[in-house]
Amino acid sequence: VPVGGCYKLIDIPMSNCINSGINKIFIMTQYNSASLNRHIYRTFNFGNGINFGDGFVEVLAATQSPGEAGMNWFQGT
Structure with a gap:
C-alpha cells in the first residue's frame, strides 16, 4: 500500500524496528x-548503506502447497 508517494506501509514498522x-x-x-518482496529486497538489502550489524531481514512466504488433509491450497486471509 503506497504511503506518501514513494513509501509503502511496511516501511513504517520497519523504520520503527x-x-x-x-x-x-x-x-x-x-x-x-x-x-512486497521486491520492495523489501530493494529498500532493506544489506549492501544499500543500512547497517544491520549481525541482524537480518527475512521474508517468510506463505506455503504454496496443499493445505490440511490435502483439500485446499493456501489463498491468504
Whole structure:
C-alpha cells in the first residue's frame, strides 16, 4: 500500500524496528506478495548503506502447497 508517494506501509514498522535497535526482523507475507518482496529486497538489502550489524531481514512466504488433509491450497486471509 503506497504511503506518501514513494513509501509503502511496511516501511513504517520497519523504520520503527531499525531505529529501536531491533535488527533481526521476520516479515510474514500472504499469497501473491511479489511486489512486497521486491520492495523489501530493494529498500532493506544489506549492501544499500543500512547497517544491520549481525541482524537480518527475512521474508517468510506463505506455503504454496496443499493445505490440511490435502483439500485446499493456501489463498491468504
